Amino acid sequence: MNAHDHHLILGGARSGKSAYAEKIAQESGLEVVYIATAQVYDAEFGKRVDQHQQRRPSHWHTVEVPHKLAEVLQQQAAPGRCLLVDCLTLWLAQCICPECAPPEGVDWQHERAALLDVLPSLPGKILLVSNEVGMGIVPLGEINRQFQDEAGRLNQAVAAICNKVSFIAAGLPLVLKS
Numbered sequence: 703m704n705a706h707d708h709h710l711i712l713g714g715a716r717s718g719k720s721a722y723a724e725k726i727a728q729e730s731g732l733e734v735v736y737i738a739t740a741q742v743y744d745a746e747f748g749k750r751v752d753q754h755q756q757r758r759p760s761h762w763h764t765v766e767v768p769h770k771l772a773e774v775l776q777q778q779a780a781p782g783r784c785l786l787v788d789c790l791t792l793w794l795a796q797c798i799c800p801e802c803a804p805p806e807g808v809d810w811q812h813e814r815a816a817l818l819d820v821l822p823s824l825p826g827k828i829l830l831v832s833n834e835v836g837m838g839i840v841p842l843g844e845i846n847r848q849f850q851d852e853a854g855r856l857n858q859a860v861a862a863i864c865n866k867v868s869f870i871a872a873g874l875p876l877v878l879k880s
Contacts, residue, residue, distance in 0.1 A: 709866040718873030739793040772816035791833035
């Protein structure tokens with residue numbers, strides 16, 4: 703396996719992107735570390751997180767990281783290991799959304815720069831799941847538009863660094879870059 707095996711997996715809501723990423727991780731035959739960015743804010747979202755957990759093999763190690771993603775990736779990445787980050791979009795939301803109360807010292811531009819800086823040098827296999835948020839209407843409200851803009855910019859920047867990019871629709875992968 704080459705030293706640089708980084709794969710961005712994009713898709714809309716309920717597109718099957720997480721299941722696709724999990725399948726790639728499983729088939730890699732490597733030790734898998736699942737990096738969960740979600741914080742649970744309500745019961746319905748909690749159920750979704752539970753469903754994801756039940757689907758994952760029990761021997762996968764899970765690290766929960768709503769902020770400071772670059773630091774955790776640096777700590778966890780290793781040759782012969784697969785990191786599955788699910789997902790970049792929630793990480794972004796939690797860094798910029800005032801209701802998510804990002805901790806003191808968490809600044810989105812700094813967080814984003816740190817990720818883009820560290821990503822090219824990470825060893826092993828890295829799978830990054832992200833939502834494609836630019837195919838619907840432009841949302842109402844400044845924070846929603848900021849989120850859509852930042853998500854689109856983040857996906858473009860990460861795609862430029864990754865050597866593979868797939869777009870998932872209806873559970874089916876479309877290869878954008880290989």
